[in-house]
Amino acid sequence: TQLLEQSPQFLSIQEGENLTVYCNSSSVFSSLQWYRQEPGEGPVLLVTVVTGGEVKKLKRLTFQFGDARKDSSLHITAAQPGDTGLYLCAGARAGGSYIPTFGRGTSLIVHP
Amino acid sequence: EAGVAQSPRYKIIEKRQSVAFWCNPISGHATLYWYQQILGQGPKLLIQFQNNGVVDDSQLPKDRFSAERLKGVDSTLKIQPAKLEDSAVYLCASSSQQGRNSPLHFGNGTRLTVT
Structure with missing residues (x-):
């Protein structure tokens, strides 16, 4: 079983549309990170959320950490073809050693 | 700053052969991770080092996989067979x-x- 469940698994949309992807768990996390991975490259960090209820914005991307620190969402406004990629959430359970675990990712394709 | 360097970029081998991968982390970074990413899935942690000590290797198939970071800088991951x-x-x-x-x-x- 996956510690972090991401949905949807695949998303294919037209340029200009809005979308939201989700990262859920039954465990509490000390923090969650969102990464974007393009083909042939390693994941690149987009944001880290630490506080329950926290909202962070990165241009057209809005990240939210759930109040209970068990889930997170990523909302993209007016998607562009450059947003195409695999979006991964990663986190470490609260307490103990920091051992980051990744979800399976959401594969996003934005068509021009 | 220079990024994380890995080599080789591609490797094709036959089953039962051995292979080794090399990683040079960003200078000064104490923590080093090896992940395995199967097509269509997220990265799965194999082993995590803090300097030259192992923090976690619970998902490393130790009958065939090994990893080392002897001087606390670069690292190699080996699969055999x-x-x-x-x-x-x-x-x-x-x-x-x-x-x-x-x-x-x-x-x-x-x-x-x-x-």
């Missing part, structure tokens, strides 16, 4: 410290194909 299901991208990442706010910096990976 390889199986078909080992076909994947092997990603190395480093972070400046072990902690919840430390981002992971990834290399571009080694794509392994086992035939």
Whole structure:
């Protein structure tokens, strides 16, 4: 079983549309990170959320950490073809050693 | 700053052969990770080092996989003997410290194909 469940698994949309992807768990996390991975490259960090209820914005991307620190969402406004990629959430359970675990990712394709 | 360097970029071997991957983390980064990413899935942690000590290797198939970071800088991951299901991208990442706010910096990976 996956510690972090991401949905949807695949998303294919037209340029200009809005979308939201989700990262859920039954465990509490000390923090969650969102990464974007393009083909042939390693994941690149987009944001880290630490506080329950926290909202962070990165241009057209809005990240939210759930109040209970068990889930997170990523909302993209007016998607562009450059947003195409695999979006991964990663986190470490609260307490103990920091051992980051990744979800399976959401594969996003934005068509021009 | 220079990023995480990995080599080789691609490797094709036959099953039962051995293979080794190399990683040079960002200078000064104490924590180093090896992840396995199978096509269509997220990265799965194989082993995590803090300097030259192992923090976690619970998901490393120790009957065939081994990793070392002898001087606390670069690292090698070895598979011997390889199986078909080992076909994947092997990603190395480093972070400046072990902690919840430390981002992971990834290399571009080694794509392994086992035939």
